[in-house]
Amino acid sequence: MKKISILIPAYNEEEVLYSLYRRLVTVFDSIPNYLFEVLFVNDGSKDNTLPIIRGLREGDRRISYVNLSRNFGKETAMIAGLDYAQGDAVIILDADLQDPPELIPEMITYWEDGYDDVFAKRRSRSGETWIKKSTAQAFYKLLKKTTRIPIQENTGDFRLLDRRCVEALKQMRETQRYTKGMFSWIGYNKKEILFDRDPRAAGETKWNYIKLVDLAIEGITSFTTAPLRFSALFGFSISIFAFLYMIWIIAKTLLYGESVSGYPSIMTAILFLGGIQLLSIGIIGEYLGRIFNETKKRPLYFVEEYNNQKENPTTQGARHETRSY
Numbered sequence: 649m650k651k652i653s654i655l656i657p658a659y660n661e662e663e664v665l666y667s668l669y670r671r672l673v674t675v676f677d678s679i680p681n682y683l684f685e686v687l688f689v690n691d692g693s694k695d696n697t698l699p700i701i702r703g704l705r706e707g708d709r710r711i712s713y714v715n716l717s718r719n720f721g722k723e724t725a726m727i728a729g730l731d732y733a734q735g736d737a738v739i740i741l742d743a744d745l746q747d748p749p750e751l752i753p754e755m756i757t758y759w760e761d762g763y764d765d766v767f768a769k770r771r772s773r774s775g776e777t778w779i780k781k782s783t784a785q786a787f788y789k790l791l792k793k794t795t796r797i798p799i800q801e802n803t804g805d806f807r808l809l810d811r812r813c814v815e816a817l818k819q820m821r822e823t824q825r826y827t828k829g830m831f832s833w834i835g836y837n838k839k840e841i842l843f844d845r846d847p848r849a850a851g852e853t854k855w856n857y858i859k860l861v862d863l864a865i866e867g868i869t870s871f872t873t874a875p876l877r878f879s880a881l882f883g884f885s886i887s888i889f890a891f892l893y894m895i896w897i898i899a900k901t902l903l904y905g906e907s908v909s910g911y912p913s914i915m916t917a918i919l920f921l922g923g924i925q926l927l928s929i930g931i932i933g934e935y936l937g938r939i940f941n942e943t944k945k946r947p948l949y950f951v952e953e954y955n956n957q958k959e960n961p962t963t964q965g966a967r968h969e970t971r972s973y
Contacts, residue, residue: 651683652756653735654749657725658701659691661743665700669708671749676710679753687712688743689729692719702956717950723825726805728949730814738814740805746845747806754841755808764836767807771842803840807831821948823941875931883928886921 654672658665669686676684688701690713698715705711714732716725726740737759741747747768755766805827809817816834817827951959 649683651735653685653733653738655687655729655740656743657689657722658743660693660695662696675749675752689725690715691725715952717952720949724949739808758839763839764810765838767803768843769803769840770845
């Protein structure tokens with residue numbers, strides 16, 4: 649039988665784990681022709697998330713877990729899960745039950761039809777403020793206009809990935825990750841399914857607006873150089889305007905003379921040009937910082953234990969190797 653891995657990044661999710669497990673078991677019982685692995689990636693949780701996962705594994709050997717050495721963030725937790733997942737296909741699922749496990753059978757059906765990436769698109773987003781919805785919509789519009797790859801709007805990480813998609817993603821080892829864009833970048837045969845996203849079953853979201861803004865910057869700088877080009881074009885346009893204005897001032901002074909005046913206009917021009925320069929330097933610095941981080945070539949993460957076994961950093965790299973089928 650084919651094996652399906654359910655990859656679940658978890659950070660301080662003690663309140664939802666039992667409910668999540670019960671719903672997953674119900675789904676598994678409805679499709680008995682497959683083997684299942686539920687792979688939790690504990691991303692440095694400070695509550696009882698890890699002890700609960702260990703307890704679930706004692707009662708059900710389909711449960712596996714990777715305990716990271718500290719909190720590395722969800723994006724890194726997902727690539728760690730892909731490194732350790734053993735299934736012929738991997739389904740990425742949030743622990744908070746906003747993404748319903750009951751969609752898993754439909755995803756598997758489309759996978760069996762030949763699709764490599766079956767992604768769930770949100771038809772509605774319950775429990776989210778209008779500010780979050782509107783800013784998300786504006787971000788996707790900006791990203792779609794500035795990048796050359798197709799961007800899936802209103803989609804998260806909830807999707808089924810065929811093994812060849814998993815192996816493709818495992819080869820992308822950049823430290824500052826925007827996995828939603830990577831799903832689009834690798835290509836392959838994709839299928840969209842619609843669903844109504846539920847509010848969190850319990851607990852509080854780990855994504856505040858500062859983290860969301862940071863993720864948006866990661867998305868833009870990871871998949872497009874448009875901000876650099878925009879700053880260059882804007883600077884060039886301002887330079888042309890300033891050069892023409894300079895010629896006009898010189899000609900006016902030579903022909904008609906000019907008294908000393910214009911302090912407000914001079915200060916306005918200086919402040920405007922200074923702001924443009926600082927903005928451009930900031931954009932360049934953002935890309936330069938990404939280059940700096942990538943050149944260090946540090947491992948993306950370290951694992952404290954895998955299924956109650958201590959992991960050695962010197963052998964951990966073997967998990968990253970591409971499997972052949």
